[in-house]
Amino acid sequence: MLIILSLGFIMAVLDTTGVVLAVPSIEKALNISFNNSIWILNSYILALSSLLLLSGNLVRKYGATRLFITGMGLFIIASIGSGCSINVWTIVIFRLIQGAGAALFMPSSMTLLFISYPDPTERAKVLGIWTTIISVATGTGSLIGGTLITTFGWRSIFFINVPLGLIAILYIYSQKIEVPYNLNLKISIVDNIVLFFALTSLVIFLVNGKQIGYLSSKNSIFGITFVVTLTTLIFLEKKSTNPIIPFDLLKRKNFLTANLFGLVINISLYGLTLVLGLYFQTQLKYSAMLAGLLILPGMCVLILGNLFYTKMIQKIKTNTLVSLATTITIISSLILLIFATKLNPLPAGVIIIFFATMCFGLGILTPVTTTILMDSAGKKYSSIAGAALNTNKQIGGLFGTTILGIIIATNQSNWQTILILTFSLQVILYGVTVLIDKLSEHSHH
Incomplete structure:
Protein backbone atom coordinates (compact mmCIF):
# COMPACT_ATOMS: atom_id res chain seq x y z
CA MET A 1 0.00 0.00 0.00
CA LEU A 2 2.72 2.40 1.10
CA ILE A 3 4.79 1.66 -2.01
CA ILE A 4 1.84 2.12 -4.37
CA LEU A 5 0.86 5.45 -2.77
CA SER A 6 4.42 6.76 -2.87
CA LEU A 7 4.59 5.64 -6.52
CA GLY A 8 2.16 8.45 -7.35
CA PHE A 9 4.36 10.97 -5.57
CA ILE A 10 7.49 9.62 -7.23
CA MET A 11 5.85 10.09 -10.64
CA ALA A 12 4.86 13.63 -9.71
CA VAL A 13 8.43 14.36 -8.57
CA LEU A 14 9.96 12.84 -11.71
CA ASP A 15 7.73 15.11 -13.69
CA THR A 16 9.37 18.14 -12.14
CA THR A 17 13.04 17.15 -11.68
CA GLY A 18 13.26 14.72 -14.58
CA VAL A 19 11.59 17.07 -17.05
CA VAL A 20 14.04 19.87 -16.12
CA LEU A 21 16.75 17.70 -17.68
CA ALA A 22 14.63 16.90 -20.73
CA VAL A 23 14.10 20.59 -21.59
CA PRO A 24 17.36 21.02 -23.57
CA SER A 25 16.57 17.94 -25.72
CA ILE A 26 12.95 19.08 -26.22
CA GLU A 27 14.20 22.54 -27.25
CA LYS A 28 16.44 20.95 -29.87
CA ALA A 29 13.93 18.39 -31.11
CA LEU A 30 11.02 20.80 -31.46
CA ASN A 31 13.06 23.93 -32.14
CA ILE A 32 11.78 26.05 -29.22
CA SER A 33 13.23 29.15 -27.57
CA PHE A 34 14.08 29.12 -23.86
CA ASN A 35 11.37 31.69 -23.08
CA ASN A 36 8.76 29.26 -24.36
CA SER A 37 10.34 26.09 -23.06
CA ILE A 38 10.25 27.38 -19.48
CA TRP A 39 6.47 26.95 -19.70
CA ILE A 40 6.90 23.20 -20.15
CA LEU A 41 8.02 23.20 -16.50
CA ASN A 42 5.85 26.00 -15.22
CA SER A 43 2.52 24.95 -16.72
CA TYR A 44 2.74 21.77 -14.63
CA ILE A 45 3.62 23.61 -11.39
CA LEU A 46 0.91 26.16 -12.16
CA ALA A 47 -1.91 23.62 -12.54
CA LEU A 48 -0.64 21.57 -9.61
CA SER A 49 -0.30 24.37 -7.07
CA SER A 50 -3.52 26.16 -7.99
CA LEU A 51 -5.75 23.06 -7.89
CA LEU A 52 -4.43 21.19 -4.84
CA LEU A 53 -6.69 22.86 -2.26
CA LEU A 54 -9.80 22.43 -4.40
CA SER A 55 -8.86 18.79 -4.78
CA GLY A 56 -8.49 18.42 -0.99
CA ASN A 57 -12.16 19.40 -0.68
CA LEU A 58 -13.22 17.20 -3.60
CA VAL A 59 -11.70 14.25 -1.70
CA ARG A 60 -14.04 15.04 1.22
CA LYS A 61 -16.99 15.16 -1.14
CA TYR A 62 -16.40 12.20 -3.48
CA GLY A 63 -14.02 10.01 -1.51
CA ALA A 64 -10.29 9.43 -1.87
CA THR A 65 -10.42 6.27 -3.99
CA ARG A 66 -12.47 7.86 -6.78
CA LEU A 67 -10.25 10.91 -6.91
CA PHE A 68 -7.04 8.91 -6.82
CA ILE A 69 -8.19 6.84 -9.80
CA THR A 70 -9.55 9.86 -11.72
CA GLY A 71 -6.40 11.89 -11.10
CA MET A 72 -4.08 9.07 -12.05
CA GLY A 73 -6.16 8.39 -15.19
CA LEU A 74 -5.88 12.04 -16.26
CA PHE A 75 -2.16 11.94 -15.49
CA ILE A 76 -1.63 8.87 -17.70
CA ILE A 77 -3.62 10.32 -20.63
CA ALA A 78 -1.73 13.63 -20.37
CA SER A 79 1.60 11.76 -20.19
CA ILE A 80 0.80 9.96 -23.44
CA GLY A 81 -0.22 13.32 -24.93
CA SER A 82 3.00 15.05 -23.80
CA GLY A 83 5.11 12.19 -25.10
CA CYS A 84 3.46 12.32 -28.53
CA SER A 85 3.62 16.13 -28.83
CA ILE A 86 4.99 17.73 -31.96
CA ASN A 87 5.14 21.37 -30.84
CA VAL A 88 5.62 23.34 -27.66
CA TRP A 89 2.00 24.34 -27.12
CA THR A 90 0.62 20.81 -27.26
CA ILE A 91 3.17 19.86 -24.59
CA VAL A 92 2.21 22.86 -22.46
CA ILE A 93 -1.50 22.01 -22.69
CA PHE A 94 -0.91 18.34 -21.81
CA ARG A 95 1.42 19.41 -18.98
CA LEU A 96 -1.40 21.56 -17.56
CA ILE A 97 -3.69 18.50 -17.63
CA GLN A 98 -0.90 16.43 -16.09
CA GLY A 99 -0.55 18.93 -13.25
CA ALA A 100 -4.31 18.84 -12.71
CA GLY A 101 -4.18 15.03 -12.53
CA ALA A 102 -1.34 15.15 -10.01
CA ALA A 103 -3.32 17.70 -7.98
CA LEU A 104 -6.16 15.18 -7.78
CA PHE A 105 -4.17 12.15 -6.67
CA MET A 106 -1.75 13.81 -4.23
CA PRO A 107 -4.19 14.82 -1.45
CA SER A 108 -6.17 11.60 -1.93
CA SER A 109 -3.07 9.47 -1.40
CA MET A 110 -2.49 11.27 1.94
CA THR A 111 -6.06 10.36 2.95
CA LEU A 112 -5.70 6.74 1.81
CA LEU A 113 -2.47 6.53 3.82
CA PHE A 114 -4.23 7.97 6.85
CA ILE A 115 -7.09 5.45 6.60
CA SER A 116 -4.82 2.45 5.93
CA TYR A 117 -2.81 3.08 9.12
CA PRO A 118 -5.32 4.07 11.82
CA ASP A 119 -2.92 3.68 14.77
CA PRO A 120 -1.13 7.04 15.44
CA THR A 121 2.21 5.48 16.50
CA GLU A 122 2.31 3.21 13.48
CA ARG A 123 1.21 6.06 11.24
CA ALA A 124 4.02 8.29 12.53
CA LYS A 125 6.47 5.55 11.60
CA VAL A 126 4.87 5.05 8.19
CA LEU A 127 5.07 8.80 7.51
CA GLY A 128 8.79 8.54 8.27
CA ILE A 129 9.26 5.76 5.72
CA TRP A 130 7.02 7.67 3.27
CA THR A 131 9.21 10.80 3.57
CA THR A 132 12.29 8.62 3.07
CA ILE A 133 10.90 7.11 -0.15
CA ILE A 134 10.06 10.58 -1.48
CA SER A 135 13.49 11.95 -0.46
CA VAL A 136 15.18 9.08 -2.28
CA ALA A 137 13.01 9.78 -5.33
CA THR A 138 13.82 13.49 -5.22
CA GLY A 139 17.53 12.79 -4.71
CA THR A 140 17.73 10.27 -7.53
CA GLY A 141 15.08 11.91 -9.74
CA SER A 142 17.68 13.70 -11.83
CA LEU A 143 19.70 10.50 -12.15
CA ILE A 144 16.72 8.33 -13.22
CA GLY A 145 15.44 11.08 -15.51
CA GLY A 146 18.86 11.66 -17.02
CA THR A 147 19.38 7.96 -17.67
CA LEU A 148 15.96 7.61 -19.34
CA ILE A 149 16.54 10.65 -21.57
CA THR A 150 20.05 9.60 -22.57
CA THR A 151 18.99 6.01 -23.32
CA PHE A 152 15.50 6.37 -24.81
CA GLY A 153 15.15 10.05 -25.70
CA TRP A 154 13.04 12.78 -24.07
CA ARG A 155 9.66 11.21 -24.83
CA SER A 156 10.45 8.33 -22.45
CA ILE A 157 10.28 10.64 -19.43
CA PHE A 158 6.53 10.93 -20.13
CA PHE A 159 5.83 7.38 -21.32
CA ILE A 160 7.35 5.83 -18.15
CA ASN A 161 4.27 7.14 -16.29
CA VAL A 162 1.88 4.91 -18.24
CA PRO A 163 2.82 1.45 -16.86
CA LEU A 164 3.47 2.88 -13.36
CA GLY A 165 0.14 4.70 -13.29
CA LEU A 166 -1.80 1.65 -14.48
CA ILE A 167 -0.27 -0.49 -11.70
CA ALA A 168 -1.29 2.13 -9.12
CA ILE A 169 -4.86 2.37 -10.44
CA LEU A 170 -5.38 -1.41 -10.54
CA TYR A 171 -3.96 -1.85 -7.04
CA ILE A 172 -6.03 0.90 -5.40
CA TYR A 173 -9.12 -0.32 -7.23
CA SER A 174 -8.59 -3.92 -6.08
CA GLN A 175 -8.08 -2.89 -2.44
CA LYS A 176 -11.65 -1.54 -2.11
CA ILE A 177 -10.71 0.69 0.83
CA GLU A 178 -13.64 2.05 2.83
CA VAL A 179 -13.27 5.81 2.59
CA PRO A 180 -15.54 8.36 4.21
CA TYR A 181 -17.13 10.82 1.82
CA ASN A 182 -20.06 13.14 1.91
CA LEU A 183 -21.83 13.88 -1.36
CA ASN A 184 -23.83 16.64 0.34
CA LEU A 185 -20.68 18.62 1.15
CA LYS A 186 -21.01 21.98 -0.59
CA ILE A 187 -17.93 23.39 -2.28
CA SER A 188 -18.15 27.09 -3.00
CA ILE A 189 -17.29 27.53 -6.65
CA VAL A 190 -16.66 31.29 -6.47
CA ASP A 191 -14.08 30.94 -3.68
CA ASN A 192 -12.20 28.27 -5.58
CA ILE A 193 -12.18 30.27 -8.82
CA VAL A 194 -10.81 33.29 -6.92
CA LEU A 195 -8.20 31.06 -5.25
CA PHE A 196 -7.25 29.63 -8.64
CA PHE A 197 -6.70 33.15 -10.04
CA ALA A 198 -4.80 34.25 -6.93
CA LEU A 199 -2.35 31.34 -7.11
CA THR A 200 -2.06 31.48 -10.89
CA SER A 201 -1.22 35.18 -10.88
CA LEU A 202 1.30 34.62 -8.05
CA VAL A 203 3.05 31.83 -9.96
CA ILE A 204 3.12 33.83 -13.20
CA PHE A 205 4.38 36.90 -11.30
CA LEU A 206 7.24 34.89 -9.76
CA VAL A 207 8.15 33.05 -12.96
CA ASN A 208 7.83 35.87 -15.47
CA GLY A 209 9.64 38.33 -13.24
CA LYS A 210 12.83 36.35 -13.75
CA GLN A 211 12.78 37.22 -17.44
CA ILE A 212 11.15 40.64 -17.69
CA GLY A 213 11.86 42.16 -14.27
CA TYR A 214 9.54 41.85 -11.28
CA LEU A 215 8.31 45.44 -11.32
CA SER A 216 8.02 45.95 -15.06
CA SER A 217 4.57 47.13 -16.20
CA LYS A 218 3.75 43.78 -17.83
CA ASN A 219 4.65 41.83 -14.72
CA SER A 220 3.25 44.13 -12.05
CA ILE A 221 -0.25 43.48 -13.45
CA PHE A 222 0.06 39.91 -12.17
CA GLY A 223 1.37 41.14 -8.82
CA ILE A 224 -1.58 43.50 -8.44
CA THR A 225 -4.02 40.78 -9.57
CA PHE A 226 -2.61 38.51 -6.87
CA VAL A 227 -3.07 41.11 -4.11
CA VAL A 228 -6.61 41.95 -5.24
CA THR A 229 -7.73 38.33 -5.63
CA LEU A 230 -6.14 37.38 -2.31
CA THR A 231 -7.94 40.21 -0.49
CA THR A 232 -11.22 39.22 -2.15
CA LEU A 233 -10.62 35.62 -1.15
CA ILE A 234 -10.02 36.44 2.53
CA PHE A 235 -13.20 38.52 2.50
CA LEU A 236 -15.21 35.71 0.83
CA GLU A 237 -13.80 33.04 3.13
CA LYS A 238 -14.76 35.02 6.25
CA LYS A 239 -18.37 35.14 5.09
CA SER A 240 -18.42 31.59 3.69
CA THR A 241 -20.31 28.75 5.36
CA ASN A 242 -18.04 26.20 3.69
CA PRO A 243 -14.56 27.74 3.36
CA ILE A 244 -11.73 26.12 1.37
Missing part, protein backbone atom coordinates in the same frame (compact mmCIF):
# COMPACT_ATOMS: atom_id res chain seq x y z
CA ILE A 245 -9.67 25.54 4.51
CA PRO A 246 -12.19 24.95 7.34
CA PHE A 247 -11.97 27.54 10.16
CA ASP A 248 -11.88 24.73 12.62
CA LEU A 249 -8.47 23.81 11.13
CA LEU A 250 -7.16 27.38 11.05
CA LYS A 251 -7.77 27.62 14.80
CA ARG A 252 -5.43 24.72 15.42
CA LYS A 253 -1.99 26.01 16.29
CA ASN A 254 -0.20 22.86 15.15
CA PHE A 255 -1.83 22.98 11.73
CA LEU A 256 -0.52 26.52 11.18
CA THR A 257 3.02 26.05 12.52
CA ALA A 258 3.47 22.75 10.65
CA ASN A 259 2.48 24.50 7.42
CA LEU A 260 4.84 27.37 8.16
CA PHE A 261 7.69 24.90 8.68
CA GLY A 262 6.76 23.14 5.43
CA LEU A 263 6.92 26.43 3.55
CA VAL A 264 10.25 27.47 5.11
CA ILE A 265 11.91 24.07 4.51
CA ASN A 266 11.05 24.27 0.81
CA ILE A 267 12.09 27.91 0.39
CA SER A 268 15.37 26.96 2.02
CA LEU A 269 16.10 23.69 0.20
CA TYR A 270 15.13 24.78 -3.32
CA GLY A 271 16.93 28.08 -2.90
CA LEU A 272 20.08 26.51 -1.49
CA THR A 273 20.37 23.84 -4.17
CA LEU A 274 20.00 26.58 -6.80
CA VAL A 275 22.74 28.77 -5.26
CA LEU A 276 25.15 25.91 -4.54
CA GLY A 277 24.65 24.36 -7.98
CA LEU A 278 25.47 27.70 -9.63
CA TYR A 279 28.35 28.44 -7.24
CA PHE A 280 30.02 25.09 -7.98
CA GLN A 281 29.67 25.68 -11.72
CA THR A 282 30.42 29.40 -12.14
CA GLN A 283 32.82 30.23 -9.28
CA LEU A 284 34.57 26.88 -8.81
CA LYS A 285 34.23 25.97 -12.53
CA TYR A 286 32.96 22.41 -11.99
CA SER A 287 30.90 20.56 -14.61
CA ALA A 288 27.12 20.29 -14.25
CA MET A 289 27.47 16.57 -13.54
CA LEU A 290 30.01 17.16 -10.76
CA ALA A 291 27.95 20.00 -9.28
CA GLY A 292 25.01 17.60 -9.10
CA LEU A 293 27.17 14.96 -7.44
CA LEU A 294 28.43 17.42 -4.80
CA ILE A 295 24.85 18.15 -3.71
CA LEU A 296 24.19 14.38 -3.43
CA PRO A 297 25.86 13.87 0.01
CA GLY A 298 23.39 16.40 1.40
CA MET A 299 20.49 14.48 -0.13
CA CYS A 300 21.82 11.18 1.27
CA VAL A 301 22.11 12.66 4.76
CA LEU A 302 18.56 14.00 4.37
CA ILE A 303 17.49 10.36 4.03
CA LEU A 304 19.50 9.45 7.15
CA GLY A 305 17.57 12.16 8.97
CA ASN A 306 14.29 10.59 7.80
CA LEU A 307 15.44 7.18 9.07
CA PHE A 308 16.64 8.66 12.38
CA TYR A 309 13.16 10.13 12.82
CA THR A 310 11.47 6.80 12.02
CA LYS A 311 13.63 5.12 14.72
CA MET A 312 13.21 7.85 17.35
CA ILE A 313 9.54 8.82 17.01
CA GLN A 314 8.49 6.06 19.45
CA LYS A 315 10.93 7.26 22.11
CA ILE A 316 11.05 11.06 21.80
CA LYS A 317 8.19 13.58 21.80
CA THR A 318 7.52 15.38 18.53
CA ASN A 319 8.20 18.83 20.07
CA THR A 320 11.63 17.73 21.29
CA LEU A 321 12.44 16.41 17.81
CA VAL A 322 11.40 19.75 16.28
CA SER A 323 13.74 21.61 18.66
CA LEU A 324 16.59 19.21 17.95
CA ALA A 325 16.14 19.46 14.18
CA THR A 326 15.87 23.25 14.08
CA THR A 327 18.93 23.60 16.36
CA ILE A 328 21.02 21.43 14.01
CA THR A 329 19.79 23.39 10.98
CA ILE A 330 20.39 26.85 12.47
CA ILE A 331 23.87 25.98 13.83
CA SER A 332 24.93 24.53 10.45
CA SER A 333 23.72 27.67 8.65
CA LEU A 334 25.57 29.86 11.18
CA ILE A 335 28.82 27.93 10.71
CA LEU A 336 28.48 28.26 6.92
CA LEU A 337 27.81 31.96 7.37
CA ILE A 338 30.95 32.44 9.52
CA PHE A 339 33.08 30.51 7.01
CA ALA A 340 31.65 32.53 4.12
CA THR A 341 32.72 35.80 5.80
CA LYS A 342 36.26 34.49 6.45
CA LEU A 343 37.09 32.46 3.34
CA ASN A 344 36.76 33.59 -0.24
CA PRO A 345 36.26 31.51 -2.35
CA LEU A 346 34.49 29.19 0.07
CA PRO A 347 35.97 25.67 -0.43
CA ALA A 348 33.58 22.99 -1.71
CA GLY A 349 34.60 20.70 1.18
CA VAL A 350 33.29 23.11 3.81
CA ILE A 351 30.00 23.48 1.92
CA ILE A 352 29.54 19.74 1.49
CA ILE A 353 30.13 18.98 5.20
CA PHE A 354 27.86 21.65 6.66
CA PHE A 355 25.22 21.47 3.95
CA ALA A 356 25.06 17.77 4.89
CA THR A 357 24.66 18.47 8.64
CA MET A 358 21.98 21.00 7.77
CA CYS A 359 20.23 18.36 5.65
CA PHE A 360 20.28 15.96 8.59
CA GLY A 361 18.28 18.52 10.54
CA LEU A 362 15.87 19.01 7.63
CA GLY A 363 15.63 15.23 7.25
CA ILE A 364 14.22 15.04 10.79
CA LEU A 365 12.16 18.22 10.48
CA THR A 366 10.22 17.20 7.36
CA PRO A 367 8.59 13.99 8.70
CA VAL A 368 8.10 15.49 12.19
CA THR A 369 6.18 18.47 10.86
CA THR A 370 4.25 16.20 8.46
CA THR A 371 3.23 14.01 11.40
CA ILE A 372 2.23 17.03 13.53
CA LEU A 373 0.23 18.35 10.58
CA MET A 374 -1.61 15.09 9.86
CA ASP A 375 -2.38 14.53 13.55
CA SER A 376 -3.71 18.05 13.96
CA ALA A 377 -6.02 17.55 10.97
CA GLY A 378 -7.30 14.09 11.89
CA LYS A 379 -9.10 11.73 9.54
CA LYS A 380 -11.81 14.26 8.69
CA TYR A 381 -9.44 16.86 7.27
CA SER A 382 -6.55 14.63 6.18
CA SER A 383 -7.07 15.50 2.50
CA ILE A 384 -7.05 19.26 3.23
CA ALA A 385 -3.88 18.87 5.28
CA GLY A 386 -2.23 16.91 2.47
CA ALA A 387 -3.32 19.55 -0.04
CA ALA A 388 -2.10 22.46 2.11
CA LEU A 389 1.27 20.78 2.63
CA ASN A 390 1.79 20.14 -1.09
CA THR A 391 0.66 23.63 -2.11
CA ASN A 392 3.25 24.92 0.34
CA LYS A 393 5.91 22.73 -1.25
CA GLN A 394 5.21 24.09 -4.73
CA ILE A 395 4.87 27.74 -3.69
CA GLY A 396 7.78 27.46 -1.24
CA GLY A 397 10.00 26.03 -3.96
CA LEU A 398 9.04 28.88 -6.31
CA PHE A 399 9.66 31.47 -3.61
CA GLY A 400 13.01 29.90 -2.78
CA THR A 401 14.26 30.01 -6.35
CA THR A 402 12.79 33.52 -6.82
CA ILE A 403 14.30 35.14 -3.70
CA LEU A 404 17.71 33.59 -4.27
CA GLY A 405 17.44 34.28 -7.99
CA ILE A 406 17.08 37.97 -7.10
CA ILE A 407 20.06 37.79 -4.70
CA ILE A 408 22.20 36.21 -7.44
CA ALA A 409 21.07 38.69 -10.10
CA THR A 410 21.68 41.80 -7.97
CA ASN A 411 25.18 40.74 -6.87
CA GLN A 412 26.12 39.35 -10.28
CA SER A 413 29.47 37.63 -9.78
CA ASN A 414 30.28 38.69 -6.23
CA TRP A 415 29.90 35.18 -4.84
CA GLN A 416 31.10 36.04 -1.34
CA THR A 417 28.19 38.47 -0.85
CA ILE A 418 25.75 36.01 -2.44
CA LEU A 419 26.79 33.21 -0.08
CA ILE A 420 26.73 35.48 2.99
CA LEU A 421 23.22 36.65 2.10
CA THR A 422 22.08 33.09 1.34
CA PHE A 423 23.26 31.64 4.64
CA SER A 424 21.98 34.66 6.62
CA LEU A 425 18.59 34.12 5.02
CA GLN A 426 18.58 30.48 6.23
CA VAL A 427 19.41 31.56 9.80
CA ILE A 428 16.69 34.24 9.76
CA LEU A 429 14.03 31.98 8.19
CA TYR A 430 14.46 29.15 10.68
CA GLY A 431 15.04 31.53 13.60
CA VAL A 432 11.79 33.40 12.98
CA THR A 433 9.84 30.16 12.46
CA VAL A 434 11.11 28.75 15.78
CA LEU A 435 10.22 32.02 17.54
CA ILE A 436 6.68 31.95 16.14
CA ASP A 437 6.39 28.31 17.15
CA LYS A 438 7.56 29.01 20.72
CA LEU A 439 5.43 32.16 21.13
CA SER A 440 2.28 30.44 19.92
CA GLU A 441 2.93 27.63 22.43
CA HIS A 442 3.01 30.11 25.31
CA SER A 443 -0.10 31.94 24.19
CA HIS A 444 -1.98 28.63 24.28
CA HIS A 445 -1.05 27.61 27.81
